[in-house]
Amino acid sequence: MTELVVTAATDGGEVLADAARVGNKFARQEVLRRAGFRVPEFFCLPAAAFDQALEALRPALPAEPADGADRAEVESWCAAAREALVGARLPVALAERIRKEFAAVAGPEGLVAVRACVVPAAAAADDASGAADALEASEAIGEDSAVDPFAGMSDSFLYVDEDGLADAVLGCWASAFNPQAVRYRTLRGLDPLRARVAVGVQRMVLGTRSFVAFTRDPRDGAVLRVVAAAYGIGEGVVQEKADIDHFFHDPATDEVTARTVRKQWSMGLPEGAAAGSPALLPVAAELAEVPVLDDGQVRAVAELAAKVEELFGVPQDIEGALTEDGVVHLLQARPLVTAPPTATAGTAPATGTADATATTATAATEDPGTAQVYWGNHNITESFPGVSGALTFSQSREFYRRSFADLYRRMGVPESWVRDNAHRLARMVGYLEGQVYYRLDDWHALHGQMPMFELVRRGWEQAMGITGPARGERRWAAPAVALALPRLAWRSALHPWQVKSFLRWWDRQMAEAETIGDSPEELIAFYRRLWERAGERWGVTLVNAFIALVVLGAGSVLLRRWTGEGPQVLVGLMGGGRENRSLEAVRAAMGLAELVGAVPELRAAVLDDASDPEQLWQQIVEGHHGAAVGDAARGYVARYGDRALHDLKLEEPTPRQRPWTVLALIRPLVRQGATVAASRADEQAAARKARERLHEVLPNPVRRAVLLGVTSLARDLARIREDTRFCRTQLFGLSRDVMWRLGAELARTGVLDDALDVADLTVEEVIGAFDGTGTVTDLRALVALRRTQRERWAKNPQRPALLGTPAGLPLARALPGASAVGKAAAADDGLLRGIGSSGGVVRGRAKVVLDPSTDPDLAAGRILVARETDPGWLFLMMSATGMVVERGTLLSHTAITGRLLGVPTVVAVPGATTAIPDGAWIEIDGAAGTVRLLPPSEQPEDPEESGEPGESDATALTTRTAPTDGTASTEKGDRT
Secondary structure (H helix, E strand, O other): OOOOOEEHHHHOOOOOOOHHHHHHHHHHHHHHHHOOOOOOOEEEEOHHHHHHHHHHHHHHOOOOOOOOOOHHHHHHHHHHHHHHHHHOOOOHHHHHHHHHHHHHHHOOOOOEEEEEEEOOOOOOOOOOOOHHHHHHHHOOOOOOOOOOOOOOOOOEEEEEOHHHHHHHHHHHHHHHHOHHHHHHHHHOOOOHHHOOEEEEEEEOOOOOEEEEEEOOOOOOOOOOEEEEEEEEOOHHHHOOOOOOEEEEEEOOOOEEEEEOOOOOEEEEOOOOOOOOOOEEEEOOHHHOOOOOOOHHHHHHHHHHHHHHHHHHOOOEEEEEEEOOOOOEEEEEEEEOOOOOOOOOOOOOOOOOOHHHHOOHHHHHHOOOOOOEEEEEOOOHHHOOOOOOOHHHHHHHHHHHHHHHHHHHHHOOOOHHHHHHOHHHHHOOEEEEOOEEEEEHHHHHHHHOOOOOHHHHHHHHHHHHOOOHHHOOOOOOOHHHHHHHHHHHHHHHHHHHHHHHHHHHHHHHHHHHHOOOOOOHHHHHHHHHHHHHHHHHHOHHHHHHHHHHHHHHHHHHHHHHHHHOOOOHHHHHHOOOOOOOHHHHHHHHHHHHHHHHHOOHHHHHHHHOOOOOHHHHHHHHHOOOOOHHHHHHHHHHHHHHOOOOOOOOOOOOOOOOOOHHHHHHHHHHHHHHOOOHHHHHHHHHHHHHHHHHHHHHHOOOHHHHHHHHHHHHHHHHHHHHHHHHHHHHHHHHHHHHHHHHHHHHHHHHOOOOOOHHHHHHOOHHHHHHHHHOOOOOOOHHHHHHHHHHHHHHHHHOOOOOOEEEEEOOOOHHHHHHHOEEOOOOOOOOOOOEEOEEEEOOEEEEEEEEEOOOOOOHHHHOOOEEEEOOOOHHHHHHHHHOOEEEEOOOOOOOHHHHHHHHHOOOEEEOOOOHHHHOOOOOEEEEEOOOOEEEEOOHHHOOOOOOOOOOOOHHHOOOEEEEEOOOOOOEEEEEOOOO
């Protein structure tokens, strides 16, 4: 008779080490037990027990689907089998046997963990003399195997007492037919009806601390032992529900480094419960700031993992727990399959960076045998935040396809190569449940064809937010770079002239737009002509970004070598200079606000929330409050009417369509009494102070002149970037105008219900409705479908900025399994760190803004905290005393605007919007790139609350550092 329950005592060592009978998970535990590791006692119900149980239920099940049956029929049968197993009763003899073994393993009052394991299809190894060898021979495929982990497909039950044991076993058997398991087996080409499950019952270790440890860095295979640990049991680490500390042990130096967080939650058995499911439990206050493991314990866990690797001969991923007495228990071990290498062989990543805090628990649960496609929207959300409509996505896709094709031609990539890789250009951006993402493998492939790309790769990856396994393969080739240097030098020499030519051409396009007629034929012809011309010229704006990265990199290297200073000095030197078009828009708004503020009656009306903005705007432009104000208002909309929040999203209106919205934008400027002269003075003062600082740290006049020359060039390139970004705003503004006018015609003729329904059509679908190239005649039904879909997406939680999806799957199937890449943890010293991009130290209340349609008044006198900004945030920025943004670089819009406005700014601060509570008192250092939450002792004693928006924060404190004696003075309303 087949043995349906096996233990170390009764088995004689034959079945427990056979993965073909008990699964890789439990066979590996038996190998570890025999080798002397501290593995909690366990027994198994082999797959044969599952086979007998399912066979006994077959008469009550529907007929098994025939070969070739459709998916619905197969899934229906599996669902029936699952329900039958859940509702079954164990045979009396088997129930009594497992109760007996329960008592032997856990004692009459003990608890156990009951886990399922999918059994591999391979036959058992004939040679059982070496348990580890037998396991290796038999684990061809199956859960926890080296080739297919079946991660998360079968169920586990924790804190199970004797009364719940039978139900837990039945639940494990039923998980063979969980919907995700059935679909996974279908995807992998396995017969979903032939699943077999073994069940392991193991004494529950009541750990106070738990860990997952890797003998190699799971991101790139580097020789670095990585430990993720949390208070409570291991489910908190694996499921990422507890607050997790990360530790890194270098076996070459025995050095331990850590990335710890404030611990609020652990997982464990609820207080007072004798058994049941684990729950989130609060961490004791005295442990919140204490690392989960000390250095000695990290080394002990790392050494344990290394011994497991030595036993099995391949890198390992282990799970374990520490009990109250400090004893380490080994619970599970499995082969570790790392991400593809991303650096030169033998080079370990720096553990002091955000990269080193990549979520190890995610790495433990991903399917490492499946190739990944990496997606990122780290900086594209400046342009397309949140969920975008089909119209916006289709326009953005066209923009990237055309403009980057022009870039590659300008940078010397052969025309034939660009043509052969048109498919990559067409998918540089993807549409992931309504959010616009870069498809990073195509960006790497396309950019990698530029020989000079390796010079800027590091800065580019930082700007794109690319970390860990999402990084591309380096292709450094010194001869190719040397050959390309003359071309880059020539391109840089011609660049100023080409930019001037581009801007002159663009201004002609804007003038031409004023003359187009209203007929669909004229609008479509203008649109086609505009984008064809743009595709031949827009590459010059991207060349500018390339050159800027080279110049900034060179400046940073020289500054570090000559002074030992960080990039904060370079940041300050980039202030000042000629106004760019984006800043002109800001100061035009300031000028309009000055004129409004000079007319008492008008000022009161603008500040009155009860005023009708549309009616008030009409009075202004008609001259009721003076010709000067009317002319300035009309001129602002004519010149800058395309600049607004989300101004690249074609479904969003701008002042061009809703001119009265300008009043909401200038209201905080009117209230503050902002002036153009004061703005310019602040900018010049900041630039002057930066030059004085350079003189202090670099007395050598020749070197100082070189650095000033480099930063002057960087400043010019930054100005060009903002100039051309403003042109891009206008390009999309013209497209919005054309599409909305075509939408109005579709609504007038009854094809659509409303002109703005075009938001849920692609550009080609809108145009195709007129020129005969459309493939759908019922546009109303298509709009309804997409609107429903978009509204559903808008309610979903925001996806990570960097994620991976399984390759080779339709995105609708791959996206639900997407995994975050490179999640960052807090710094050891409690500081949040980013890139200092506009100098100065400011204290004040935080204003966390997730929806940029927030009234600018609410940011007045506060430090703005956001995920990202775009040019439409300017009015919020101008109200703020400082800015902290989760994304961005020294060349991002936020960084440049902060410098131009003289507002202390820190960009690229991971998790800022969640780590900084709204209203919290914080201090930011725009030079050092740090953000600090102020303890109560450093906050104002009795900050007054006011009914005026933003007024309660008008007492924002700024620390001015005196360079002569190093002392600091605190003043109100002053920025350094």
